[in-house]
Amino acid sequence: MKQAGVDSCPGGGAEISIPGAPHHLRPQSQRPGLAEHRKKAHEIGLPSNATMLYGHVETEEERVDHLVRLREVQDQTHGFVAFISARISSDNTPLSHIPKTTGYLDLRNNRRLALAAR
Numbered sequence: 001m002k003q004a005g006v007d008s009c010p011g012g013g014a015e016i017s018i019p020g021a022p023h024h025l026r027p028q029s030q031r032p033g034l035a036e037h038r039k040k041a042h043e044i045g046l047p048s049n050a051t052m053l054y055g056h057v058e059t060e061e062e063r064v065d066h067l068v069r070l071r072e073v074q075d076q077t078h079g080f081v082a083f084i085s086a087r088i089s090s091d092n093t094p095l096s097h098i099p100k101t102t103g104y105l106d107l108r109n110n111r112r113l114a115l116a117a118r
Helices: 034-043 060-077 103-116
Strands: 048-054 080-087
Touching: 034 048, 034 060, 048 060, 060 080, 080 103
Parallel strands: 048 080
Antiparallel strands: none
């Protein structure tokens, strides 16, 4: 891929791992080896974005765990070039019954991210 001109590995892996969630609510990215693929991309010189999609069915502890795991990968590979935090937009989907995040939660989440980056 690198020989063909690929110089980064954008997107992917945004969903927070939710072990106790029902199968139909688990993100597709919760398959074994996703973190290993990202690490391998970093090791061969393909940087990527670190992402987190929140406001779904995860707990605060699961959000923090996601950040810790991203930080561990960054400490090992130094391959993340950006962090993107986004709240889920479930309008007009089968998940539209899930309450929307509040502005307060969004600010708290972003403050937590800023403190974790220090």
